[in-house]
Amino acid sequence: MTWVILTGRQSDLDQVATPHKIITNRDYLAHPSLFRGQRPKVINLSNNYGYQSRGYYASLLASSRGHKVIPTVETMIDLSERKLYEHALPELELALNKCRKDLGGAFPQKVCIFFGIGPSKIWDRFAKLLFDWFRAPALEVHIKDSAEWASIRKIGFHPLARMTEDEEKSFIQCLETYTNREWRDTKGRTPARYTFATLVDPHEELPPSEISSLRYWAKIAEKMGVEIEPITKRDLAKLANYDALFIRETTSISNHT
Structure with a gap:
């Protein structure tokens, strides 16, 4: 099994950190003959996944070459705006809030998930679900906690260039774990047959239903x-x-x- 890791710069990831081939996204884009006749699995660690960036085009080209790649262009687009991923939040927040007791009743403001692996086993259920929704190497989830319910403020990519030394060490360990697994495609989501509008007043002091109940219903x-x-x-x-x-x-x- 051939794994290829794409980076924005050659210095972003030390070659000794992984046995897999590391090349820049620029080289991957400029040399279409690379890996001809092979079907490598590509991990795109570009620092920018924005529309029409090199990171974006690297994943787009990987798909067209028949290479398995994470993140896909679809994942990049999904995470570009909250409104494009808010349909996933009810299920993710339900899994997140099940961690509360094991976390001692309080959530951190931010948690990093690498290849579907959280900072501890407490996060396993949430981390795996997040990775199932958004197959990306490194994600950061910003959390707004209250006594009743922890909500997700933002889900975004966490590029190598912004990682602390400890985060990078953890990332390398998770990378090794992930590349030793069998590749799994993202689960398909069945398109909704119906759409129900739910009329709410976010400023109402005593609403008929609590937000947590509506999320569970969703x-x-x-x-x-x-x-x-x-x-x-x-x-x-x-x-x-x-x-x-x-x-x-x-x-x-x-x-x-």
């Missing part, structure tokens, strides 16, 4: 092929785009409800 609905999308009164003009409306805001004859 997780159950997803398994049944139903996508739950929260809306507010400003979105009422778009109601025709949904299959159903679930009102989780206190109703009154004197307002929009």
Whole structure:
């Protein structure tokens, strides 16, 4: 099995840190004859995955060459904006909050996940689920914690150039673990058959349903092929785009409800 690691600069990763071949994304893009007749597995560690960057084109070209690559262009696009990955948050936050007891009741503001491996076994369930959703070498998850529920503020890539010395050591260990595993493709997500709008007022002091209950409901609905999308009164003009409306805001004859 041939593994190829792409970096933004030759100095980003020391060749002695891994037995696998390391080349820059520039060289990978400039030499189409590389690995001709082979089907290597490519780990793209570019420092920039932005649209039309070298990192972006390296994964795009890898796919066109028939090379297995992480992250794919689809993953890069998914993580470019919160609205493109917010459909994954209910399931991820449910797994995240199951870690609370083992973490002593409080979450860090940020956690790094390398190849689906967390900083300790406490994070296993969440880390594996995150990697299943977004197959990327290094991700950082920013967490907003409250007494009731820990929510995910942001999911983003964590490039080598921004890693601390300890993070890089952990990353190398996780890289070795990952490359010794059998390659697994990302699980396919069944497209939703229906979309339900859920009318909420984020500023309501005593709402009919707690946010945690709605998130759990969204997780159950997803398994049944139903996508739950929260809306507010400003979105009422778009109601025709949904299959159903679930009102989780206190109703009154004197307002929009």
